[in-house]
Amino acid sequence: MQHSEEIVNKKIEELKNECKKRGMRVTPQRIVIYREVAKSCVHPDAEAVYESVKKELPNISFDTVYRTLASLEDMGMIFRVDNQLPKARFDADKTPHHHFLCVNCGEVYDIKLEDKEDLKIPAHAAEFGDIKDMNLQVRGICNKCKTNK
Amino acid sequence: MQHSEEIVNKKIEELKNECKKRGMRVTPQRIVIYREVAKSCVHPDAEAVYESVKKELPNISFDTVYRTLASLEDMGMIFRVDNQLPKARFDADKTPHHHFLCVNCGEVYDIKLEDKEDLKIPAHAAEFGDIKDMNLQVRGICNKCKTNK
DNA sequence: ACTGTTATTAAGAATAATTCTTAATAACAA
DNA sequence: TTGTTATTAAGAATTATTCTTAATAACAGT
Numbered sequence: 001m002q003h004s005e006e007i008v009n010k011k012i013e014e015l016k017n018e019c020k021k022r023g024m025r026v027t028p029q030r031i032v033i034y035r036e037v038a039k040s041c042v043h044p045d046a047e048a049v050y051e052s053v054k055k056e057l058p059n060i061s062f063d064t065v066y067r068t069l070a071s072l073e074d075m076g077m078i079f080r081v082d083n084q085l086p087k088a089r090f091d092a093d094k095t096p097h098h099h100f101l102c103v104n105c106g107e108v109y110d111i112k113l114e115d116k117e118d119l120k121i122p123a124h125a126a127e128f129g130d131i132k133d134m135n136l137q138v139r140g141i142c143n144k145c146k147t148n149k
Numbered sequence: 150m151q152h153s154e155e156i157v158n159k160k161i162e163e164l165k166n167e168c169k170k171r172g173m174r175v176t177p178q179r180i181v182i183y184r185e186v187a188k189s190c191v192h193p194d195a196e197a198v199y200e201s202v203k204k205e206l207p208n209i210s211f212d213t214v215y216r217t218l219a220s221l222e223d224m225g226m227i228f229r230v231d232n233q234l235p236k237a238r239f240d241a242d243k244t245p246h247h248h249f250l251c252v253n254c255g256e257v258y259d260i261k262l263e264d265k266e267d268l269k270i271p272a273h274a275a276e277f278g279d280i281k282d283m284n285l286q287v288r289g290i291c292n293k294c295k296t297n298k
Numbered sequence: 299a300c301t302g303t304t305a306t307t308a309a310g311a312a313t314a315a316t317t318c319t320t321a322a323t324a325a326c327a328a
Numbered sequence: 329t330t331g332t333t334a335t336t337a338a339g340a341a342t343t344a345t346t347c348t349t350a351a352t353a354a355c356a357g358t
Contacts, residue, residue, distance in 0.1 A: 025325045025334060046315080061337045066316060068335095082231035082286055086315060086345075100277040109277045121287070122266055128249040128258045129291035136285050137231055138270070142278035174305060174354045195344080210308045215345060217306095235316075235344060 001041055008039045011092065018075050032056050033068045037078050038092040043099075043108040045087040081108050082137055098135060102142035111138065150190055157188045160241065167224050181205050182217045186227050187241040192248075192257040194236040230257050231286055247284060251291035260287065 015034050019026050036052045037044065044052070050065045069090055072078045081089045081099055085106050096118065098111040119134060164183050168175050185201045186193065193201070199214045218239055221227045230238045230248055234255050245267065247260040268283060 023334090027325070027335065029336070059337070061339090063317075063338080064336060070317095080233045082233055084229045084231055084237070088233070088315085098271055098274070100274055100280075102278060103281060111271050111274050111277070114272050117269075117271055119285070120266075122247055122260050122285070123263045125247070125249055125260050125287045128260070128287075129251060129289045129295060131249075131287055131289040132252060133289075134285065134287045136268070136271070136283065138274045138277075138280055138283045140278045140280040140282075146278060172305090176306065176354070178307070208308070210310090212309080212346075213307060219346095237344085 002039045003041065005039075008035060011038045015072075015075075015077055018077060022075065024071070024075075029053075029057060029060060029064050030068055030072075032060075033065060034072055034077060034092070037069075037072070037090050041110070043081050043089040043091050045089045047087070049090070082135065083108070098138065100138045100140065100142070102145055103139050104141050104145040107142055107144070109142065111136075151188045152190065154188075157184060160187045164221075164224075164226055167226060171224065173220070173224075178202075178206060178209060178213050179217055179221075181209075182214060183221055183226060183241070186218075186221070186239050190259070192230050192238040192240050194238045196236070198239070231284065232257070247287065249287045249289065249291070251294055252288050253290050253294040256291055256293070258291065260285075 012031060012035060015031070016026050018024075019030070024030075032053050033049060036049045040048075040052075042048075046062075046065050046069060049069065050060065050062055053060050053065065069078065069088075073080060073090075076094075078090050078092045079094075081091050081101075083089060083101055083106065087106075089108055091108075093110065097113060100109040100111055101107075102109075119136060121131060121134060125131060125134075161180060161184060164180065165175050167173075168179065173179075181202050182198060185198045189197075189201075191197075195211075195214050195218060198218065199209065199211055202209050202214065218227065218237075222229060222239075225243075227239050227241045228243075230240050230250075232238060232250055232255070236255075238257055240257075242259065246262060249258040249260055250256075251258075268285060270280060270283060274280060274283075
């Protein structure tokens with residue numbers, strides 16, 4: 001399943017504004033790469049983004065995908081999902097939520113929060129420096145992997 | 150600062166027991182590598198472990214460090230710290246705690262929890278599968294990096 | 299203690315993910 | 329339309345990690 005085109009288009013407008021604000025050029029590569037991450041629900045890795053983007057921009061290079069994902073991250077338009085795997089995975093959802101990581105297949109699922117479940121910053125966290133963000137990782141075996149064993 | 154020798158020795162006994170229980174051999178490499186992680190407070194990466202271990206076992210190979218860290222992780226004796234960096238970092242502390250990750254220098258700090266601060270599993274988390282563990286990452290700029298700018 | 303079995307190791311080659319280098323291209327300001 | 333310069337494609341290079349192979353050593357059984 002993918003996020004609706006309406007929501008994705010709104011996010012692309014936001015990207016364009018953010019680019020202009022920062023003096024960055026609005027290139028088709030940037031738009032298409034961001035759209036891939038924004039519309040996907042599976043927190044794709046660089047390779048998955050590359051494969052999808054290639055359908056629209058067949059000459060895209062792997063380097064452009066990596067470079068663009070890094071710059072989108074710098075802009076705060078996407079986030080890297082903390083995982084313990086060699087491949088980085090990306091998420092364009094800025095609203096507070098957590099992740100369920102399957103230790104077997106590496107799949108990442110979004111955990112929606114109940115109203116009262118927003119995380120409190122641990123009392124001792126601020127002792128170490130200025131906090132930028134915070135997120136909770138739940139690790140386990142996903143339902144798909146459970147049945148496939 | 151490092152963990153006290155007394156605590157570390159206790160952990161090494163636990164490692165030996167765990168090895169025997171699993172039919173794994175108690176080799177000097179395994180002990181020394183585990184001791185490095187157990188006594189360190191900085192969540193060392195494989196390279197840091199390798200450099201320290203080499204002082205005691207000059208012929209140790211990089212591969213042995215990687216292989217041993219992976220097997221210690223399988224045994225549940227150490228954990229990989231989730232980070233967004235290419236180098237994996239390890240932690241031998243099994244008590245519940247969180248991490249402050251500096252996005253600038255990559256340093257990892259332990260966040261001790263107040264008594265009432267234990268994490269609740271998010272209501273929707275279990276929908277995705279069987280939960281193994283859970284941890285909170287706080288990201289920001291550490292004090293050291295703040296002053297060095 | 300000795301011996302055989304087999305897990306573990308060292309060494310270095312191989313791999314996988316990512317980043318760098320360079321010259322060409324294209325966004326966009328003027 | 330043009331010039332400036334950020335961005336790109338291509339492919340080489342790098343970095344962290346894993347694999348392959350033959351040698352070594354832990355330890356169970358004698």
